[in-house]
Amino acid sequence: MDVGLANSSYIQANRCIRRSSLNCRDDLDRFIPNRGAIDFDFAQYMLMKARRGEGKENLGVSSSPSSEAYRKQLAQALNLNRTRILSFRNKPSIPLQIDHLHETNPRRRRYIPQKSERTLQIPGIEDDYYFNSLDWGSKNVLAIALEDTVHLWDASNDDPRELVTVDEENGPVTSVKWAPDGLRIAVGLNNSDVQLWDSTANKLLKTLRGCHSSFVGALDWNNNDILTTGGMDGLIVNNDVRMRDHIVEIYRGHSEMVCGLRWSPSGRKLASGGSDNLLHIWDRSMASLNSQTQWLHRLQDHTVAVKALAWCPFQENLLASGGGLSDRCIKFWSTNTGACLNSVDTGSQVCSLLWNRNERELLSSHGSLQNQLTLWEYPSMVKIAERIEHTSRVLFMSQSPDGRIVASASADQTLKLWNVFGTSEVAKPTQKAAHEPFAQFNRIRCIMKDLEESPSTAVLDGEITGIRFGLASRDEISTSSISDCLISHPSQLSNPFLSLPLESGKCESCGTDEIGECEGHF
Known part of the structure; x- marks a missing residue:
């Protein structure tokens, strides 16, 4: 190859490389920070200078206009006349507020009265955990069993009256339960009979016999015609009150006393609790009269008798149950799967449970040591309120038809009315009127x-x-x-x-x- 041609090619290649490097250098830019923001040496000097009192003008020394102009230009060029020690910046812009998108109208805290609305004396109430002696009907009439007598109180007109006093050999009354129509009431007796009464006419409509061999402690209605009874013999019986042969279905699963019965709001499932520490879930479609009915779920997590049962009004197939003295737990169950969703140790015997129909809340009544009513938030199970007025265990609770008022009956021979579910927003308690409705209940007792x-x-x-x-x-x-x-x-x-x-x-x-x-x- 010709040497001159090779040198020429080498020179052209070097030129191309130089051009490309120059082009690359032209594309680059060097970052020059704000020197005023990082000149910490000057900042320290200015701070120390101000502390020592330096830099004051020597007013006695005069300078020519040309010298003064030169000094100003030099100071401006060298950035010597700064009054700011460090540079200041504007505040960052406020970020977009989006809280209002989550809740336009924040909920007000609900006021819960500190004390009960009424306290009524109820001498003669049986101090028996396995009884169910209190129920509030859909016609706003409260029924309570005191020894051998069932008393009614019409809350609409404050009218108390006696429904029935059974013979001493058949008593005491062990359970009461209103039919959904609020006109008929079932009365369970110690002798295993169940009586059906017309409350408006004070008339005995029917006596159901042959269901059980001993006292009937639990009652619930599936509809206006099917009355479910639970007895000390462990049997659960569906009775069609329209028929002469009223026994239509029998559930066998408990080996001891049935003390809790609750039909689900849909009427398809029945929850039963017993003194054998068992909780059963039954499917109505699987019930039969002759063959042994198989339970849908047998739940054995409680360690003592299960009496308190409550179906959730806002979540289908959610059941709450409460255990007795040595268990003390409230448990939540999925009745679809039989799984225990949560368990809370309350510290005392759980006697009764009620759901708030308007809020996600659960009310529980308890035995010793405090004999309290506790309001829980669901599902966190944080205590919202606790009310302690009863001096003995709170055996029974029942809810008014509108869901606002709760009646609690205790072994201390008192019945208390609580506005625990009623007030929807913060409010101060109103002063009681001079005339007390229900005052005639303040001294209920028998006259000679x-x-x-x-x-x-x-x-x-x-x-x-x-x-x-x-x-x-x-x-x-x-x-x-x-x-x-x-x-x-x-x-x-x-x-x-x-x-x-x-x-x-x-x-x-x-x-x-x-x-x-x-x-x-x-």
Whole structure:
């Protein structure tokens, strides 16, 4: 190859390489930071200079205009006249606020009263964990069993009355349950019978016999016609109250007493709890009369009797159950799979459970040591409120038809009304009116039977113990130490039970007519 040609090619190649490197260098740019923001030496000098008091103008030294102009230009060129020690920057822009997208109207905290609305005396209530002696019907009538008698209280007009007193050999009354229509009520007895009563006419409609061999402690209605009973013999029986041969289906799975029964809102599943520590879920479609019905789920996580049962109103197939004294747990179950979703140790015997129909809340009643009512948030199971007023275990709870008021009955012989589910927003408790509705319940107790034979007043130790309504004049009454006035209405003389407190110690305060007859205005 010609040497000149080779040198020429080498020179052209070098030129191309140089051009490409120059082109690359032209494409690059060097980052020059803001020197004022990183000149920490100058910042330290300015801080120390201000502290030492340097830099003040020597007012006694004069300079020519040309020298002053030169000094200013030099200081400007060298950035010597800075008054800022470090550079300042604008605040960053506020980020976009999107909280309002999550909740336009934040929910207000619901006010829960600190105390019960009413306290009613109920002497004669049985202190038995396995009874179910309280129920609130759809017509706003509360039924409670006290020994051998079932009492009704119409909350709409504050009217108390007696439904039935069973014979002593058949009692006591062990369970009560209103039909969905709110007109008929089932009454379970200690002798294994179940009576069906018309509450409006005080008429016995039917007696169901042959279902059980011992007392009936649990009742629930599947609809207006199917009454389910659970007995001490461990049997669960579906009864069609329209039929003469009323036993239509039998569930066999418990070896001991059935103390809890609850049909699901759909009526397809039945939950049963027993003193054998078992919780069963039954499918109505699998029930039969002759063959042994197989349970859908047998749940054995509780360690003692299971009485408290409550189906969730807002989530289908969710069941809450509560265990007795040595268990103390509230458990949540999926009745589709039989899985235990959660378990909470409450620290005391769980006697009863109620769901709030409007909120995701569960109310539980308990035994010793505190005998409290506890409101839980679901599903976190954080305690929202705890109310302690009862002095003995709170055996029974029932909910008003509108879901606002809860009645709790305790072995301390009191029934309390709680507005625990009623108030929807923060509010101060209103002052009670001077006239207390339901005041006639404040002293419920039996009057001596000889009052029927002696309509005049019976005065013992200066205190009125009985008075026939409208037949005693104030002249017969010693007003020195009157504390209460026990009234026996003519229609209730067979078993009177009302005790009404006087407004004051003077008979005139209760109302008298022109001739001095007591009008009974209390």
